[in-house]
Amino acid sequence: MTAPASRRLKIGLSACFSHADPYRPLFTGKTLQYVEQSIAHWIMSSGAMVVMVPCPTGETARGDVTLAHYAEWLDGVVMHGGADVWPGSYGEEPLQPEWLGDRVRDLYDMAVVEAFSQAGKPIFGVCRGLQLINVAFGGTLYQDIETQVPGAQQHRNPITYDKHQHDIAIVPGSRLDRLYPNQPRARVNSIHHQGIKNVAPGFDIEAWSIPDRIPEAIHRRIGGKSYIAATQWHPEFRDPEGRTLDDRVILEDFLAACERAQVRPALSHSPFQIRDRAARMLRRALLRKR
Template sequence: MSLPASRRLKIGLSACFSHADPSRPLFTGKTLQYVEQSIAHWIMSAGAMVVMVPCPTGETAKGDVTLSHYADWLDGVVMHGGADVWPGSYGEEPLRPEWLGDRVRDLYDLAVVEAFSQAGKPIFGVCRGLQLINVAFGGTLYQDIATQVPGAQLHRNASTYDRHQHDVHIVQGSRLAELYPNTYMARVNSIHHQAIKDVAPGFDVEAWSVPDHIPEAIYRHRGHTGKSYIAATQWHPEFSNPDSPTLDDSVLLQDFLSACERAKTRPGVSHSPFQIRDRATRMLRRALLRRK
C-alpha cells in the first residue's frame, strides 16, 4: 500500500541557474531556477518527495522566506551537479576565462550547505555538489584536471557524456566499503573536468579514480561525533546506462535516506562550515543586492 505524504521523507534539491538573458526567446531577460529530472526521479525512486530549494534573494525577491526555513522543514538536501565552481570560492584566480564558473550559484549553494548544516540535516553532493561541499568546508579544487594533473586519464568526454566511464578504488575500512562489502574496484560514470585537489579538513576520501588517484567520493569523518551526515560522489548516481552497468547507486541513496530518517528524531549538532553563523547567507544577499 502506498505511503501517505505525511510519512514520506521530504528531500530538498538545490537549484540550477540560468541567468537572465535578453536574447533568450522564452522568459526573455528572466532568471530561471530549475532541476534536471534524472536526479529528482532518482531520489523519488526510493519513495521520497523532492522539493527544489529556490534562491530566496534576488531582484524579484519578496517576503521573508529564507533557506533556514527550508532546512528546518525538509529532512535533508541533495546538492545538484552543473556549472564549474568559481575559483575565487577557494582563493584562486581563474586560469582561463572559460573556467570562471558561476559565482552567484556558488554563493547560493554555499548558503544552502550552511543552512542544512546549521539545522543538523543530512547533505548529499553529486559532481559539482561534491566539489562545492569540499570548498565549503575549506578544501580546494583543480580548475582543470587535464592541465593540472600530469598523466591524468580523461574524466570528461563531451561526445559520450554520461556513457563515459572509468574505475574507482573503494578505500577499505571506509563507510563506502561497508556499503559495498568485498568490492574493491567499481565502474562509475565520469562527467567532470574539475576535481578535488586538497580535501577539506574533517572529511575522508572513500574512493579514488584508477589509475590517476583523484578523489571520487568523500564522507564527513566519523570522529565528528554528533555532526550531521555529509557525503558526496564525483560521479552521477542518477545516471544509469543498462548497456554498460555501473555501481549500484541505489545503495548510496538508501544510505542517505536512512540518515535523513534518523535525523527526523535526532538531528545533528548545529554547525556552520564558515564558523560565523549565517555568513554565507549574508554574502549571497549582499552579492545579489549589488546586481540590482
C-alpha cells in the same frame, strides 16, 4: 497501499541557474531556477518527495522566506551537479576564461549547505555538489584535471557525456567499503573536468579514480555533526547495461541518515564558523546586481 505524504521523507534539491539573458526567446531577460529531471526521479525512486530549494534573494524577491526555513522543514538536501565552481571561492584566480564558473550559484550553494548544516540535517552532493561541499568546508580544487595533473586520464567527454566511464578504487575500511562489501573496485560515469585537489578538513576520501587517483567520493567524519557525503560521479545516471556501481545503495544510506535525523538531529554547525555568513554574502551579492 502507498504511504501517505505525511510519512514520506521530504528531500530538498538545490537549484540550477540560468541567468537572465536578453536574447533568450523564452523567458527573455528572466533568471531561471530549475532541476534536472534524472536526479529528481532518482531521489523519488525511493518513495521520497522532492522539493526544489529556490534561491530566496534576487531582483524579484519578496517576503521573508529564507533557506533556514527550508532546512528546518525538510529532512535533508541533495546538492545538484552543473556549472564549474568559481576559482575565487577557494582563493585562486581562473587559469582560463572558460573556467570562471558561476559565482552567484557558488554563493547560493554555500548558503544551502550552511543552512542544512546549521539545522543538523543530512547533505548529499553530486559532481559539482561534491566540489562545492569540499570548498565550503575549506578544501581546494583542480580547475582542470587534464591540465594540472600530469598523466591524468580524461574525466569528461562532451560527446559520450554520461556514457563516459572509468574505474574507481574504494578505500578499505571506509563507509563506502562497508556499503559495498567485497567490491574494492567498481565502474562509474565521469562527467567533470574539475576535481578535488586538497580535501576539506574533517572529511575522508572514500574512493579514488583509477589509475590517476583523483578523489571520487568523500564523507564527513561524524563526531556528533550531521551526515555529509558526496560522489564525483552521477549516481542518478544509471547505466542501462548495469556496468556501473549500484546507485540504490548510496541513496538508501543517505535517506537512512535523513530518517535518523528526524528522531535526533545532529549538532548545529556552521562550515564558516560564523552563523549565516554565506546567506549574508549571497544577499549582498544579489542586492548589488539590482
